[in-house]
Amino acid sequence: QETFKLGIVTFLSGPAADSFGVPARNGGQFVIDQLNKGAAPAPYQKVGFGGMKIEPVIIDENGGATKQVQELRNLYQRDNVDAVLGYISSGDCLAVAPIAEELKKLLVLMDCGTPRIFEEAKYNYVFRTASHATMDNVGLVRYMKAKNVKMDTLSAINQDYAWGQDSRADFVAAAQQLYPNVKLATDLLPKFGAGQYGTEISALVGAGSDVVYSSLWGGDLQAFVLQSAPRGLPKRSQLVFSAADHVLPPLGDKMPDGTIIGARGAYGLMSQKSPLNDWLFKGYEAVNGVYPVQAAYRITQSILGLKAAVEKAMAKNGGKKPSSDELVAAMTGLEWQSPGGLIQMKLADGHQAIQSIAFSRTKYNPELKRVDLVDILHFPAECVNPPPGVKSLDWIKGGMQGAKCN
Amino acid sequence: MNFFLTIVVDGLIQASWLFIVALGMTLVFGVLKILNIAHGSFYALGAYIAATAVTMVAAHSLPPSVGFVAMLVSVALIASAVGFLLERGLLKMFYGRDEVVLLLVTYAVFLILEDVTKLIWGVNPIYATQPYELFGNVAFAGLYYVGYDLVLIPISAAIGLAVWFGLNRTVTGKIVLAVIHNEEMSVSMGVRVNRVYAVAFAFGVLLAALAGALTAPKISMQPGLSSDVIILSFAIVVIGGLGSVEGAAVGAVLVGLARAASVHLMPQAELFMIYLIMTGVLMFRPEGLFTRETARRI
Amino acid sequence: MNAAGPLLEIDNLVVEIQSMPALRGFTMKVTRGAMVSLVGRNGAGKTTLMRSIMGHLKPAQGTVRFEGTDLAARPRHARAALGIGYMPEDRCLVPQLTVEENILLPLWVAEHLDRKARLDFVYEVIGELTEMRHRKALLLSGGQQKLVALGRALAIGTKCLLLDEPFEGIAPALSERLSEVLASLRGKDLTLLMSQSDMNHSRGLIDVEFTIERGANLATA
Amino acid sequence: MKQGLHPLTMIALVAAATLFGRALPTWTLSLATIAASNALIALGIVVLARTGNVSFGQGLFFAAGGYGVALIANAWGLTDAVAQVIIGAVCGGLLGLVIGPLIARYSGIFFGMLTLALSMVLYGALVKTTALGGSDGFNVGRPSLFGMVFTDTREADFMLYAVSVVTTGFAGIAATILFRSELGLASLAVRENNLRVEYLGISANRVITINFVIAAVFAGASGAFALMAQRHIDPQFAYWTTSGEFVFVAVLAGYQSVAAVFVASMALELVRSFSNLYLPNTWQLVLGVFLLCVILFLPRGIGSLWVGNRRQKRRATAATSIATEEGAAS
Amino acid sequence: MIPVLSVRGVEKRFGAVVAADALSLDIPAGQRVSLIGANGAGKTTFVNMVTGYLKPDAGSIAIEGMDIGRRSPRNVARLGISRSFQIPQLFIELTAAENLAVAISGVGAHSLSFFSPAEAHGRHDKALELLGRFGLTEMADRPISELAGGVRKLIDIAMALVRRPKLLLLDEPTSGVSAEEKFATMDRVIHAVAPDASTIVFVEHDMEIVSRYADRVVAFYQGRILADGDPQDVLKDPEVRRYVTGGSQ
Numbered sequence A: 001q002e003t004f005k006l007g008i009v010t011f012l013s014g015p016a017a018d019s020f021g022v023p024a025r026n027g028g029q030f031v032i033d034q035l036n037k038g039a040a041p042a043p044y045q046k047v048g049f050g051g052m053k054i055e056p057v058i059i060d061e062n063g064g065a066t067k068q069v070q071e072l073r074n075l076y077q078r079d080n081v082d083a084v085l086g087y088i089s090s091g092d093c094l095a096v097a098p099i100a101e102e103l104k105k106l107l108v109l110m111d112c113g114t115p116r117i118f119e120e121a122k123y124n125y126v127f128r129t130a131s132h133a134t135m136d137n138v139g140l141v142r143y144m145k146a147k148n149v150k151m152d153t154l155s156a157i158n159q160d161y162a163w164g165q166d167s168r169a170d171f172v173a174a175a176q177q178l179y180p181n182v183k184l185a186t187d188l189l190p191k192f193g194a195g196q197y198g199t200e201i202s203a204l205v206g207a208g209s210d211v212v213y214s215s216l217w218g219g220d221l222q223a224f225v226l227q228s229a230p231r232g233l234p235k236r237s238q239l240v241f242s243a244a245d246h247v248l249p250p251l252g253d254k255m256p257d258g259t260i261i262g263a264r265g266a267y268g269l270m271s272q273k274s275p276l277n278d279w280l281f282k283g284y285e286a287v288n289g290v291y292p293v294q295a296a297y298r299i300t301q302s303i304l305g306l307k308a309a310v311e312k313a314m315a316k317n318g319g320k321k322p323s324s325d326e327l328v329a330a331m332t333g334l335e336w337q338s339p340g341g342l343i344q345m346k347l348a349d350g351h352q353a354i355q356s357i358a359f360s361r362t363k364y365n366p367e368l369k370r371v372d373l374v375d376i377l378h379f380p381a382e383c384v385n386p387p388p389g390v391k392s393l394d395w396i397k398g399g400m401q402g403a404k405c406n
Numbered sequence B: 001m002n003f004f005l006t007i008v009v010d011g012l013i014q015a016s017w018l019f020i021v022a023l024g025m026t027l028v029f030g031v032l033k034i035l036n037i038a039h040g041s042f043y044a045l046g047a048y049i050a051a052t053a054v055t056m057v058a059a060h061s062l063p064p065s066v067g068f069v070a071m072l073v074s075v076a077l078i079a080s081a082v083g084f085l086l087e088r089g090l091l092k093m094f095y096g097r098d099e100v101v102l103l104l105v106t107y108a109v110f111l112i113l114e115d116v117t118k119l120i121w122g123v124n125p126i127y128a129t130q131p132y133e134l135f136g137n138v139a140f141a142g143l144y145y146v147g148y149d150l151v152l153i154p155i156s157a158a159i160g161l162a163v164w165f166g167l168n169r170t171v172t173g174k175i176v177l178a179v180i181h182n183e184e185m186s187v188s189m190g191v192r193v194n195r196v197y198a199v200a201f202a203f204g205v206l207l208a209a210l211a212g213a214l215t216a217p218k219i220s221m222q223p224g225l226s227s228d229v230i231i232l233s234f235a236i237v238v239i240g241g242l243g244s245v246e247g248a249a250v251g252a253v254l255v256g257l258a259r260a261a262s263v264h265l266m267p268q269a270e271l272f273m274i275y276l277i278m279t280g281v282l283m284f285r286p287e288g289l290f291t292r293e294t295a296r297r298i
Numbered sequence C: 001m002n003a004a005g006p007l008l009e010i011d012n013l014v015v016e017i018q019s020m021p022a023l024r025g026f027t028m029k030v031t032r033g034a035m036v037s038l039v040g041r042n043g044a045g046k047t048t049l050m051r052s053i054m055g056h057l058k059p060a061q062g063t064v065r066f067e068g069t070d071l072a073a074r075p076r077h078a079r080a081a082l083g084i085g086y087m088p089e090d091r092c093l094v095p096q097l098t099v100e101e102n103i104l105l106p107l108w109v110a111e112h113l114d115r116k117a118r119l120d121f122v123y124e125v126i127g128e129l130t131e132m133r134h135r136k137a138l139l140l141s142g143g144q145q146k147l148v149a150l151g152r153a154l155a156i157g158t159k160c161l162l163l164d165e166p167f168e169g170i171a172p173a174l175s176e177r178l179s180e181v182l183a184s185l186r187g188k189d190l191t192l193l194m195s196q197s198d199m200n201h202s203r204g205l206i207d208v209e210f211t212i213e214r215g216a217n218l219a220t221a
Numbered sequence D: 001m002k003q004g005l006h007p008l009t010m011i012a013l014v015a016a017a018t019l020f021g022r023a024l025p026t027w028t029l030s031l032a033t034i035a036a037s038n039a040l041i042a043l044g045i046v047v048l049a050r051t052g053n054v055s056f057g058q059g060l061f062f063a064a065g066g067y068g069v070a071l072i073a074n075a076w077g078l079t080d081a082v083a084q085v086i087i088g089a090v091c092g093g094l095l096g097l098v099i100g101p102l103i104a105r106y107s108g109i110f111f112g113m114l115t116l117a118l119s120m121v122l123y124g125a126l127v128k129t130t131a132l133g134g135s136d137g138f139n140v141g142r143p144s145l146f147g148m149v150f151t152d153t154r155e156a157d158f159m160l161y162a163v164s165v166v167t168t169g170f171a172g173i174a175a176t177i178l179f180r181s182e183l184g185l186a187s188l189a190v191r192e193n194n195l196r197v198e199y200l201g202i203s204a205n206r207v208i209t210i211n212f213v214i215a216a217v218f219a220g221a222s223g224a225f226a227l228m229a230q231r232h233i234d235p236q237f238a239y240w241t242t243s244g245e246f247v248f249v250a251v252l253a254g255y256q257s258v259a260a261v262f263v264a265s266m267a268l269e270l271v272r273s274f275s276n277l278y279l280p281n282t283w284q285l286v287l288g289v290f291l292l293c294v295i296l297f298l299p300r301g302i303g304s305l306w307v308g309n310r311r312q313k314r315r316a317t318a319a320t321s322i323a324t325e326e327g328a329a330s
Numbered sequence E: 001m002i003p004v005l006s007v008r009g010v011e012k013r014f015g016a017v018v019a020a021d022a023l024s025l026d027i028p029a030g031q032r033v034s035l036i037g038a039n040g041a042g043k044t045t046f047v048n049m050v051t052g053y054l055k056p057d058a059g060s061i062a063i064e065g066m067d068i069g070r071r072s073p074r075n076v077a078r079l080g081i082s083r084s085f086q087i088p089q090l091f092i093e094l095t096a097a098e099n100l101a102v103a104i105s106g107v108g109a110h111s112l113s114f115f116s117p118a119e120a121h122g123r124h125d126k127a128l129e130l131l132g133r134f135g136l137t138e139m140a141d142r143p144i145s146e147l148a149g150g151v152r153k154l155i156d157i158a159m160a161l162v163r164r165p166k167l168l169l170l171d172e173p174t175s176g177v178s179a180e181e182k183f184a185t186m187d188r189v190i191h192a193v194a195p196d197a198s199t200i201v202f203v204e205h206d207m208e209i210v211s212r213y214a215d216r217v218v219a220f221y222q223g224r225i226l227a228d229g230d231p232q233d234v235l236k237d238p239e240v241r242r243y244v245t246g247g248s249q
């Protein structure tokens, strides 16, 4: 019986493993198990991909772009996978995309924030099934505006590498659009993985600005929160974190109430109710003991999108296992439902997804011993993503023309 | 004025834990001539063990001070045992090889420990925050400081003084000097060199782990914790001069202050700071700030 | 223990360094209290023999017995405790330590000896050391270091001294002094084995001379 | 005269290795390209190590070569593989010429750490340079060869393989000649006792600088290969772990022969790749154990599997020559 | 005629230790001078200063009238001055022949060749020939690490001879060399340099050697020159006997 061999690349070691890599692997395993059993809800009830069982080959993403390029080649050429799905780091996404293109093999990027992938090049065989990071910051500023958060002065703390630098640039640009008088007070760029922020917190508390923005994630974010709370930073400034959902379960009551957070999508506690969402949320929680956060959602929407594409292609070619080109044709411009809402391959000639996003404030719930999210606000995809053909930062700086909010 | 005070306090807080790590590294290098890449892994190991100890104590709803003590004791015991076993069981086999080969051995140990910690503790973040509240908060120079952070400064100074005293003012320290200088002669004079090696290595591991334990309450433990620490302590040790306790102290303070100053004054430069200091120091003192006198050669 | 038997007994010792034979069946008996000289050309194997006795080289064949016990069974560091004082050819002082500390080094680890008494003994025998006791070894000239190394061997070597070329590089006036020092040890139940490439310095001192040639005995006198 | 292989034999071996690529499965071609390029930079480390200095910052020149080639390729559309290798080598070499004289007076760990620091300064600068893509880096197009553009992936991979094997092979031959030369012997002497070298009227700094520049040239060319093979460059090229890995390849190989360096880097890549495939959660552990085993059981490196003990060989040829077999290209 | 070596008022201290105390000394070409002195008298320090390894605290040192003030050992060596060392300074992992080959390529070479094989141009033959002169042909292909101390000493001296120096400084050439060898060693040295009528300064503790080979003896004590002159006279000097040579001489 024919199977669909799927290479999955995600962080199993290194600093991104706990926040993104392993939740993604767990999510992927859950979804693949369910699909192989035919246990997923409609419209995904068919076994595997169009009846073919999915055979995952999981690879660690840790180790840098050089290694990932080599491993991608190995996956396609040595292990003969039918498609590769994965990648969390932007650098890795940028590096592997041209290789897949050259080998004419399907590559589905599930996460990675940078908009540059499709803004700087054109790919036929490469798709990204999640919005890029522009949405996180545009949405965050829109949320603050909608909730009347005061922001005359702004401080920022972001890691000194592409994700932090880009997030900072997007947020500041968007803030300048919606808060034209905002002044940037302290603008910190600690090294990635610094882990200790005593000095930075002194500087931030000293600056005492209305809002402290951060795109920190994972252990760095947790350390920052742990160290800043006793020093009174949350009391002095409104904390806004663009991608903090994944630290809520581990931080628990250490997370100061009222912090504004995003999840890079309408994920986890901010997701909208649907049978598909219940299936993932409850199922994942049952297997793993915690509820799913962004990475689990992102891999799920990737796998479901690929499933939709495979089945669409099979419907067209009469039920044979589709070739890479048939898959590409099917995936281009595809739309499908995911636990986090509707995914539409709208940008980059149908290769780059857009999706809706949600933001909220934290509130610790002592009974459930977990952080609840309140004041949730959803923004439709076209409100926070640039329209096709416009570069993200230009779009923001140009006043976010053509955004459709409601 | 306040501003400078902030930089100094922030810098010293940084320097305090960095010093303990670097001290361990410089001792191991001094005695065994091993530049230990796995040193960062021992730091991580200490942090993990501390977190486990604190969590276990908290689960029995004992006060955080018990957690603090439990964490230090358990780390001290486990880390020195691990260090001892590693030296006797593994490193010993490679003595007499090239410095670079020994470095590679410790790199292999680093790789192995990376996965071993992952296998034991998983990738999910672990905390040991209870002791962080132990010493309250202190209002100071217009800011709040966490008492725990401030307490680290005297703790590390005390450790440094004790080690310095032990090496320079006690017979044991002088025996260690002899072993460092010439192992064959030391054995001939009746020194149990193997024991000196094992104890020195175990002590180095202990210091790294202790630093990990002391920082554990304010960070979240997760994979990748070790790699940053390695390079930081390398830099400090090189700035200070390999094998020198004073050097490690001055190096750590220098690095701590420079980083603090750059965050407050020039945040863009933080990434380079440590390397710039290192290059600057080596420019004028090619062997680091404090170098050990060597025997006459000709 | 049999007091009449030889103190040091080397039987058919074969030592290979990097698979090249450096000792080829060397045999020697040293009686208690004797002053023995080991003579040979450069490369004959004198240093190799000393280092083998000290356990730094593992013999391929043959045995080294000290007071009847096979030294091969003892760990390297145990030789000092047996009362063997060794003065290596290249001095090997610890540069950061003072002269006195260098002399004390073997005494610090030897629990059975009275430190003060041994130190005084060393200063008594080699008076020159007293005035430089607080200087760091780093600062001594080659010959001065030689004296310190001798003092250090003397401190721990209660039964036997192994001196590897003690007179090498010593000014004649001082080597005369050294010979006197060594001569003064006679009758103190201390056995002396010293290697030499030149016999000038010790003619009157020696009871027995072993000549080593290409790692083997040449003749016994 | 029996002192390793004759250069002509080595050229034949290089040719054979190149043609052998025809028989390799596609996925091993790019692996072998990377291995050859790593071998090239590791060879530079061996060259430098003969003066007693180990560079933990070869990533500096690796990145200089890579970025130099990438920028020129993107600016002028220069895609020729051979030209790119030359550009990479020149970029590395020029930087080496600037840094070499400054760093030659350092020794041991300080030399290593200073090179590491310099490479990390470059790393930091690159991470900061958003115009070059910051930490994410940027992509470049496919290389061509003498005006030929390869669209078939197998052909393109083989072309790269061939260019890298030939370049590395010639670098190996050059290194062999160097090792046997006056300068090569003086380099070993500098490692042993640079004071005596100075007393003999030879400038130890100069010897170190020359070897340093050679290593930098190799590293720059290697950077060009890495770039061509993956068509992407990022500051990771200059990161200390990258440099560290090259040192490990050199140590694993055992400083004995060029072929050993190649085999060692190939073995490392294979072990890493297969353990990642079959044991994705514990591949680092496997790699660590592999390293320990090689060091323990092959103390003279992988090369000792077939090069044989230098000393024994020396004895066999004792009367005729003072050959330095390290250079033997097999 | 200008002296080969001219030392004027040289002082050197190491902390409290005075290693050279207003030393003045002229050595004319072709003379064989022996430096004797108690241990720690400053003989090695003297050699170190003359060869540029140590800088004097005060005073001047000139070679053939040229001040060597700031010159490094390398630049001094290029002036045609060689030395051997009290503790042999060799390339431990290289063979005896390779050690000499390095020395040979150092002669006159301002840059070393990439291409010229180390053993080409008769360099190897020359190395073997030098070794042969010291009776060390057998040792040619053994690394120094395998050689005994006395043999190292000889190779160290052989290396100093490679350059055919105009001034040769030997620091205790015969200490550690066996009785059978020591005269032969000195003979070889003399023989090796004779054609150029080279000037030799040798530090020595062995008075047999001194009286046999020196034209002139300079006795040091605590950084000062105790006596300087004809060997017979110096060796008879009561102070020299007291501090240096001892009673039995």
Ligand SMILES: Nc1ncnc2c1ncn2[C@@H]1O[C@H](COP(=O)(O)OP(=O)(O)OP(=O)(O)O)[C@@H](O)[C@H]1O
Binding pocket: C017, C018, C020, C021, C022, C040, C041, C042, C043, C044, C045, C046, C047, C048, C049, C089, C197, E145, E146, E147, E148, E149, E150, E151, E176
């Ligand atoms: N590390 C070594 N490796 C190989 N061979 C060695 C080593 N050390 C010594 N040998 C060889 O062993 C032999 C004996 O050397 P040893 O040092 O014992 O001589 P020695 O009698 O002490 O000479 P000397 O009077 O010059 O000190 C020599 O042939 C020497 O070449």
Ligand SMILES: Nc1ncnc2c1ncn2[C@@H]1O[C@H](COP(=O)(O)OP(=O)(O)OP(=O)(O)O)[C@@H](O)[C@H]1O
Binding pocket: B296, C138, C139, C140, C141, C142, C143, C144, C169, C171, E014, E017, E018, E019, E037, E038, E039, E040, E041, E042, E043, E044, E045, E046, E086
């Ligand atoms: N680099 C140095 N640092 C400190 N002190 C030194 C140094 N070099 C020499 N000395 C001191 O200077 C004095 C003279 O030393 P030097 O080596 O010149 O003596 P020497 O006459 O060669 O003696 P020997 O015959 O024992 O070799 C000694 O007291 C020595 O301790």
Ligand SMILES: [Mg+2]
Binding pocket: C046, C047, C048, C089, C164, E148, E149, E150
């Ligand atoms: Mg000897």
Ligand SMILES: [Mg+2]
Binding pocket: C141, C142, E043, E044, E045, E086, E171
């Ligand atoms: Mg001297």
